[in-house]
Amino acid sequence: MATSEDGDFLPLTPVAFDILLSLLGGEAHGYAIMRSVQERTGAEASLHAGTLYRALARLVETGWIEELERAGSDESDERRRYYRVTGVGRRVARAEALRLENQLGAARAHGLLGRA
Amino acid sequence: MSHRRRAVTERLYRALLLTYPEQFRERHGDEMTRLFLEKGVDARRRNGRAGAFVHWLSGATDALRNGVGERWNESRQSRREAGTPTANARRTNERGGGGMDSVLKDLKYASRTLLQNRGFSVVAIVTIALGIGANTAIFSVVRAVLLQPLPYEDPQELVLLWGELRNRGITHFPTSPPDFVDFRDRADALEDLAGVSTFQASLTGDGDPVQVDVGSVTPNLFSMLGIEPVLGRNFVEEDGLPNPQGALPGQPGVLPGIVILSHALWQQRYAAAPDVIGRSIEIGGGPAEIVGVMPPGFELLMPPTAALTPNVDLWTAARLDYVNSPRNNVVLRPVGRLREGATVEQLQAQVDLIAADLMIDNPIKATAGYRLRVENFAADVTAHVRPVLLALFGAVVFVLLIACANVSNLLLVRASGRDREFAVRAALGGTRSRLIRQMLIESGLLAAVGALLGIALASGGITLLLGFQPADLPRHRNRSHRWTRPSVHGRIRYRRGCDFRNGSRDPDVQVRTRRRIEGSGRPLHEPVPKADQERGRRCGGRVVARPADRVRLDGAELRGTEQRAAWIRFRRSPYVQRRPSVRPLPAGHRSSGFQS
Numbered sequence: 197m198a199t200s201e202d203g204d205f206l207p208l209t210p211v212a213f214d215i216l217l218s219l220l221g222g223e224a225h226g227y228a229i230m231r232s233v234q235e236r237t238g239a240e241a242s243l244h245a246g247t248l249y250r251a252l253a254r255l256v257e258t259g260w261i262e263e264l265e266r267a268g269s270d271e272s273d274e275r276r277r278y279y280r281v282t283g284v285g286r287r288v289a290r291a292e293a294l295r296l297e298n299q300l301g302a303a304r305a306h307g308l309l310g311r312a
Numbered sequence: 313m314s315h316r317r318r319a320v321t322e323r324l325y326r327a328l329l330l331t332y333p334e335q336f337r338e339r340h341g342d343e344m345t346r347l348f349l350e351k352g353v354d355a356r357r358r359n360g361r362a363g364a365f366v367h368w369l370s371g372a373t374d375a376l377r378n379g380v381g382e383r384w385n386e387s388r389q390s391r392r393e394a395g396t397p398t399a400n401a402r403r404t405n406e407r408g409g410g411g412m413d414s415v416l417k418d419l420k421y422a423s424r425t426l427l428q429n430r431g432f433s434v435v436a437i438v439t440i441a442l443g444i445g446a447n448t449a450i451f452s453v454v455r456a457v458l459l460q461p462l463p464y465e466d467p468q469e470l471v472l473l474w475g476e477l478r479n480r481g482i483t484h485f486p487t488s489p490p491d492f493v494d495f496r497d498r499a500d501a502l503e504d505l506a507g508v509s510t511f512q513a514s515l516t517g518d519g520d521p522v523q524v525d526v527g528s529v530t531p532n533l534f535s536m537l538g539i540e541p542v543l544g545r546n547f548v549e550e551d552g553l554p555n556p557q558g559a560l561p562g563q564p565g566v567l568p569g570i571v572i573l574s575h576a577l578w579q580q581r582y583a584a585a586p587d588v589i590g591r592s593i594e595i596g597g598g599p600a601e602i603v604g605v606m607p608p609g610f611e612l613l614m615p616p617t618a619a620l621t622p623n624v625d626l627w628t629a630a631r632l633d634y635v636n637s638p639r640n641n642v643v644l645r646p647v648g649r650l651r652e653g654a655t656v657e658q659l660q661a662q663v664d665l666i667a668a669d670l671m672i673d674n675p676i677k678a679t680a681g682y683r684l685r686v687e688n689f690a691a692d693v694t695a696h697v698r699p700v701l702l703a704l705f706g707a708v709v710f711v712l713l714i715a716c717a718n719v720s721n722l723l724l725v726r727a728s729g730r731d732r733e734f735a736v737r738a739a740l741g742g743t744r745s746r747l748i749r750q751m752l753i754e755s756g757l758l759a760a761v762g763a764l765l766g767i768a769l770a771s772g773g774i775t776l777l778l779g780f781q782p783a784d785l786p787r788h789r790n791r792s793h794r795w796t797r798p799s800v801h802g803r804i805r806y807r808r809g810c811d812f813r814n815g816s817r818d819p820d821v822q823v824r825t826r827r828r829i830e831g832s833g834r835p836l837h838e839p840v841p842k843a844d845q846e847r848g849r850r851c852g853g854r855v856v857a858r859p860a861d862r863v864r865l866d867g868a869e870l871r872g873t874e875q876r877a878a879w880i881r882f883r884r885s886p887y888v889q890r891r892p893s894v895r896p897l898p899a900g901h902r903s904s905g906f907q908s
Contacts, residue, residue, distance in 0.1 A: 227347050244374035245344040245351070250382055253336065276343060 205258075208292045211243065211251045212260075216281060216289040219261060225276040226252065252279060260285030321368070322349060328372055331379025333386045344375070387413060415753070422754040432726055433758065436719050440762025443715030445769025446708040452774055454705050458698060462613065462690050465538020466649075469503075470689035471656060472614075473646040473663065478681030484617045486642040487684075489634045491670060495646065495684065499662040501654035506533035507644030508612060509630070510621040515581075517594035524577070526595065527612065527624035528643075530632075534572075534606075536649050541572055544589040544604030551603075551629035557636065568592070569600035569628045575608040577625045595628065613693045618645055639674055647689070660686045723755060 208216070218224060218232040226248060233243050255261045256279075264278040281289070303309055325348050329341050348371050355367035426433040461467045473495065475485030486509070487495070496505035507530045515524045531547035540546060551570035573588065582588045591602045606627065614620045632643070650659060663684040671678040687695075734747055742750075 226343055227350060230347065230351070244371045245347045246371070246375035246378035248347070249336075249340040249344050250378045253340065253382075277340075 205288055206292055206295050208288065209251070211247055212255060213289065213292050214243070215248075215251055215255060216260065216285055216292075219279060219281040220286070220289065223264060223278045223280040225278050227276070229279070255285070260288055318349060321352065325349075325372070325375065328375045329379065331376055332382050336382055336386075348375075415749075418750050418753045419757065421750065422757045425754065426757065429726070432722060436722050436758050437762045437765060439715045439718050439722075440759060441765035441769055443708075443712040444763055444766025445773055447712050448766060448770030449773030449777055450701075450705050450708045452770065453777055454701050458694055458701060462693070463610075467690055468688075469650045469652075470537070471648045471650060471659065472618075472687045472689050472692050473505075473648055474618075474685045474687065475642070476681070476683045476685050478683060480680050482680075483685075484615075484619070485682075487644050487646050488639045488642045489632045489637045489644065490639050492644050492646060493634045494666055494670065495663060498666050499648075499659060501651055501659035501662055503649045503651040504532060504536045505646055505648045506530045506536050507630070507646050508533060508614075508620065509643045509645060510624060512621075513596035515593060515595055515626070516597075517592060517600075519581070522581070524595075524625040525621040525623065527621075527627045528630040529627055530644070531629045533612075533647065534627075536647070539607065539610060541604035542575065542607045543578075543586065544572070544602070546604065547572065547627075547629045552631055554631050554633040557633070566598060567631060569595055569598055569631070571595065571600045571602045572604040572606055572627045573602060574606050574623075574625050574627070575610065576623075578605045595626075600628065613689075614645070615692050615696060617696070620645065639670075640676065648686075656686050656688055719758070727751075 214233045214237070215229055217236070218229045221232070224232070226245075229252075230243050230245075230248055252261070256263055259282060261279050261281050264280055300309075322345055325345050326341070329337050329344065332341075351371070352364055352367050356364040359366070462470065464470060473487070474483065475487055476483055477485050487507070492505065492507055496502065499505075509528050511526055511528065512523055513526050515522050529547070531549055531552040534540070534546050547570060553567065555566050571593065573582070578584060578588065588602050589604065593600050593602060611622060612620075612624070614622070630644075648659070650656070663686060667677075667682055667684045671682055674682075691698075734742075737747060737750075738744075
């Protein structure tokens with residue numbers, strides 16, 4: 197359940213929300229996060245390494261995601277850090293989704309997306 | 313991606329990552345690089361070389377932007393985490409002054425203090441602005457008129473040759489065509505000699521008749537000056553061939569005048585039509601043909617004593633009979649170009665001999681005391697305004713010096729009223745370098761605002777100056793706002809900023825700081841003790857000191873003990889007037905500007 201406290205962080209930056217969404221499906225490393233954001237938004241050059249890792253560092257700092265201790269599952273992933281969304285992160289993402297849904301509802305009500 | 317290309321890309325990207333804080337780089341650098349490279353491979357596979365390029369560009373910008381952002385974040389965070397103000401100050405100072413951010417803070421603080429002391433700030437800024445404004449305005453004119461080379465080719469080689477009739481008191485006498493030829497052909501030091509005269513005539517034959525100023529020149533004048541028409545052709549030797557003897561304008565057999573229009577006339581009368589070339593017109597009733605158009609702004613500069621019209625509408629090639637005209641028919645003002653390496657003195661010696669010969673042949677010249685005087689073109693053109701301009705310039709330089717001295721005094725007086733503030737700041741951990749920087753930033757800010765205002769004043773001043781302009785001020789049209797001057801002043805102002813001294817720079821500052829805080833133990837709201845009142849009065853004395861002493865104090869680079877010794881000598885000198893009207897500074901004054 198989203199509390200009012202979670203609402204204090206809203207609105208999230210698009211990048212932060214994207215990362216949280218990508219991690220809802222389970223733990224992932226940077227490259228996988230980027231790929232999933234790309235697939236979802238369809239934009240090819242949307243997320244670069246600089247923006248991604250800075251956002252990851254911020255999210256870890258705020259405690260919405262956490263870094264996993266273990267190394268990657270296979271040899272080639274040795275250098276990769278894996279990330280996982282925390283409970284707080286999940287709640288914040290939900291609060292953001294609700295906020296967006298409200299706005300979407302308003303947009304619909306005004307016929308912006310055609311009559312539902 | 314080839315192995316080599318990959319290695320180069322990787323190295324470049326890692327170089328970009330240097331913008332990130334070290335800790336961040338160590339933690340994420342490898343992965344970021346790897347991700348960047350993998351994405352690059354993707355982009356190339358999908359969109360070829362262009363895709364890879366776009367990826368590279370946007371990825372690099374992204375890294376740079378975030379790197380700088382991350383560094384900014386880090387510095388902000390470290391400041392927030394830092395404990396007490398003292399620790400904070402020490403920490404900032406240890407890191408070599410604390411970087412851009414604390415400079416910004418100093419700037420903000422400086423502008424707040426300056427705003428608080430509005431009277432002081434306004435006086436200082438206006439003083440600086442007036443000094444700089446007056447200087448910039450005058451210098452702009454001096455530069456345009458006196459310093460910039462003439463707008464002709466190799467102007468230093470150009471000379472003017474004036475006839476003198478010494479026994480008649482005439483100093484700018486023209487030359488007759490036969491004499492002109494003698495000088496041209498016999499003076500070795502001359503590479504070329506041209507001549508000019510002006511007259512007024514009616515321009516008819518194509519539309520409304522108008523009165524125009526005509527410049528009648530020898531055909532070689534423009535090529536000698538290195539001026540080419542923007543349209544059509546230059547004069548050639550044939551354009552100046554003389555008319556058949558005895559022929560009058562309008563009669564058959566008279567050769568047409570060959571005309572080059574001034575740019576202004578071409579635009580006004582002919583609407584800049586390119587087909588004016590070859591058009592037939594009439595000048596003074598005689599046939600003429602247009603062959604060219606001069607470049608915009610071209611004028612033949614001449615000293616006003618030459619009695620030539622400065623703004624010529626059209627130029628014709630003078631059809632002069634150099635052989636048969638009488639030697640008393642003086643029409644030409646000769647303009648010459650020295651042979652390379654020849655000097656004005658050499659030429660003068662040569663024309664003196666020629667003039668002596670002419671006097672033997674023409675007794676009328678001998679009785680008049682004929683002589684030909686050679687003058688450097690540029691110097692002669694400005695000779696009549698040079699003394700005035702230089703005197704004005706000298707005057708405004710002293711105005712600037714006095715302004716500098718005044719502002720220095722103001723700053724000194726103000727500083728002595730701020731002892732407490734500095735003492736408290738020092739006690740809170742402000743190091744000496746930090747306090748000095750604060751002071752420098754304050755005076756720098758004053759100087760910058762003053763300079764800006766000064767430049768604005770200068771723009772107005774130039775207009776004003778040209779409003780007074782004598783009609784014969786040559787070349788002023790070339791003047792414009794000169795940025796060189798403000799930059800010179802920028803240096804002076806900066807120096808002044810450094811000149812400003814305050815107690816915190818003295819070696820015994822710490823002792824005095826302690827004494828000021830502990831020793832006096834006087835809360836800020838208590839009345840000022842007798843000794844301090846006395847000091848305030850002395851400060852007042854400084855303000856009314858005579859300018860001469862201010863210049864000495866400000867101009868001399870006195871440092872440390874030497875400076876103090878000079879200061880004491882000055883304070884005891886009889887020039888420091890202690891006017892009764894200068895009251896001791898009120899109690900509240902000493903705490904003015906104090907914020908901490």
